[in-house]
Amino acid sequence: MKREEDWVIEAQNVSYTYDGNTKRALDGLNLRIRRGTKVAFMGGNGSGKSTFFLCLNGIRKPEDGRICIEGEPIEYTRKGLLAVRSKVGIVFQEPDDQLFSASVYEEISFGILNLGVDESTARREVESVIEELEITPFQDRPAHALSGGQKKQVAIADILVMHPEVMILDEPAAALDPKHTKKVQEIIDGLTDKGITVLMATHDIDYAYAWADEIVLMQEGKVIRQGAPAEVCADRTALTEAGLEVPAVLRIYERLREKGLLSGEAVPPRNVDGLVEIL
Amino acid sequence: MLLIDKLSYQSKLRYINASEKLVYAVLTLVLCILSRSVKVAVLVFTVNGILIVGKGGIPLFRYIKLLTIPLAFLAAGTAAIMINISKMPLDAFAFSVGEWYITGSRNGLYQGWKLCATALAAVTCLYFLSLNTVMTDILGACRKLRLPSLLIELMLLIYRFIFVLFETASSIMISQQSRLGNRDFKTRVRSFGALGTSLFILSLKRSNALYDAMESRCYDGRIQVLSREQPVRVGEVVMIVLYEAVLIAVWFCL
Numbered sequence: 001m002k003r004e005e006d007w008v009i010e011a012q013n014v015s016y017t018y019d020g021n022t023k024r025a026l027d028g029l030n031l032r033i034r035r036g037t038k039v040a041f042m043g044g045n046g047s048g049k050s051t052f053f054l055c056l057n058g059i060r061k062p063e064d065g066r067i068c069i070e071g072e073p074i075e076y077t078r079k080g081l082l083a084v085r086s087k088v089g090i091v092f093q094e095p096d097d098q099l100f101s102a103s104v105y106e107e108i109s110f111g112i113l114n115l116g117v118d119e120s121t122a123r124r125e126v127e128s129v130i131e132e133l134e135i136t137p138f139q140d141r142p143a144h145a146l147s148g149g150q151k152k153q154v155a156i157a158d159i160l161v162m163h164p165e166v167m168i169l170d171e172p173a174a175a176l177d178p179k180h181t182k183k184v185q186e187i188i189d190g191l192t193d194k195g196i197t198v199l200m201a202t203h204d205i206d207y208a209y210a211w212a213d214e215i216v217l218m219q220e221g222k223v224i225r226q227g228a229p230a231e232v233c234a235d236r237t238a239l240t241e242a243g244l245e246v247p248a249v250l251r252i253y254e255r256l257r258e259k260g261l262l263s264g265e266a267v268p269p270r271n272v273d274g275l276v277e278i279l
Numbered sequence: 280m281l282l283i284d285k286l287s288y289q290s291k292l293r294y295i296n297a298s299e300k301l302v303y304a305v306l307t308l309v310l311c312i313l314s315r316s317v318k319v320a321v322l323v324f325t326v327n328g329i330l331i332v333g334k335g336g337i338p339l340f341r342y343i344k345l346l347t348i349p350l351a352f353l354a355a356g357t358a359a360i361m362i363n364i365s366k367m368p369l370d371a372f373a374f375s376v377g378e379w380y381i382t383g384s385r386n387g388l389y390q391g392w393k394l395c396a397t398a399l400a401a402v403t404c405l406y407f408l409s410l411n412t413v414m415t416d417i418l419g420a421c422r423k424l425r426l427p428s429l430l431i432e433l434m435l436l437i438y439r440f441i442f443v444l445f446e447t448a449s450s451i452m453i454s455q456q457s458r459l460g461n462r463d464f465k466t467r468v469r470s471f472g473a474l475g476t477s478l479f480i481l482s483l484k485r486s487n488a489l490y491d492a493m494e495s496r497c498y499d500g501r502i503q504v505l506s507r508e509q510p511v512r513v514g515e516v517v518m519i520v521l522y523e524a525v526l527i528a529v530w531f532c533l
């Protein structure tokens with residue numbers, strides 16, 4: 001018998017409508033996520049990704065359905081919300097919406113102090129996260145003098161310092177240059193190594209295909225497909241429905257096989273390096 | 280203001296304990312105003328100048344430019360004291376204009392000069408603080424001095440979002456200009472109105488987003504943060520105490 005699955009997030013039939021809107025932002029969404037996995041959320045703008053993320057740590061309360069974190073339904077009381085928010089952290093898409101203090105050090109200390117730890121522990125944690133995410137070179141600069149990538153690093157440190165079980169990143173690479181995108185991706189890989197479950201909204205199918213354990217396709221407030229990248233990308237109707245292309249690597253690989261240039265039982269490569277290796 | 284902010288991050292005195300600098304600036308300021316003594320004022324003006332330009336490394340021309348800002352206010356204020364309009368000429372000077380005199384008394388001139396010196400010296404105290412201390416450090420020092428937390432939280436948010444607001448405003452302005460939004464006076468006025476409206480809406484949106492982001496980090500209505508502090512150095516404290524003592528001595532003895 002297989003051991004019982006360790007679901008860190010379970011959402012059942014979750015619905016949510018923004019005030020004054022007639023259309024539901026989330027419309028009976030069902031989803032389960034295993035602990036420690038890397039999940040890419042994909043779907044067009046307005047497909048409900050961000051709204052769902054806000055539901056996951058209790059900022060928005062679903063009008064219908066329920067969300068369980070580590071098996072426990074979210075309780076919308078002060079204490080319950082505190083518990084949920086200490087387990088699930090969100091790195092928002094726009095760092096300027098998240099960073100409220102001009103001082104990097106103060107900014108990072110905010111979350112951990114709210115968890116009620118004592119000052120010396122908080123200082124230690126803040127300093128270790130500053131070192132870990134390589135924020136040291138610009139830690140004494142004001143927030144308004146940081147580049148977009150540096151702001152993003154601080155935004156991730158904001159959450160990481162709280163040691164969440166689940167970390168949500170809403171389009172972390174939006175508006176970053178390639179160098180900082182790489183840097184942020186390295187940081188994200190580090191999160192997984194720590195056993196943190198990472199949920200990421202992204203529009204980059206190539207990256208999602210290479211990185212994720214699971215891809216969740218969303219459209220109009222529903223999950224239309226969830227599964228391993230290979231499975232999801234094999235479902236061309238679902239991809240088209242979500243407005244996505246087939247990953248470039250996969251397309252080239254399939255074309256090469258069609259042309260008879262590749263043979264054998266090789267598993268489709270996840271990234272360019274994998275493809276090069278097969279060739 | 281943005282210039283002062285930039286300079287404060289480059290100051291060589293930036294990493295001196297902020298409470299020390301705050302106490303120094305406020306004490307000196309208070310002594311200046313209480314004493315109303317020209318000698319104290321001259322001493323304070325000179326010492327602050329040396330500290331800001333010599334020790335802090337703020338470029339001299341920048342400092343002089345900053346000092347000219349309050350001059351206009353000062354001129355208007357002292358003119359009111361020095362110059363009178365009356366039917367009787369006073370002892371210092373008098374120009375007759377018909378039946379009236381534009382005139383001033385010796386005492387008035389002296390008062391005006393005293394006011395001028397005191398005000399300028401007081402301004403240098405504030406410049407010392409703001410040119411050598413980063414805003415977040417000033418807030419940290421205010422926290423130490425147990426100022427009301429509501430006040431400090433407001434200052435913290437305002438300081439951060441002034442810059443966000445400026446950035447947003449300037450990008451909207453650029454996009455207006457790139458669409459000929461300042462072609463003539465009429466369009467310029469209309470563009471400016473539109474800028475105000477959209478800034479207001481964007482600010483509201485932004486504050487909602489910020490609140491969500493803070494809530495998701497367990498915000499409970501109090502902004503608690505840790506600031507990094509530079510150690511208090513005994514030598515510096517002794518210097519400050521001595522200096523204030525000298526000021527008091529100058530005030531009473533000279």
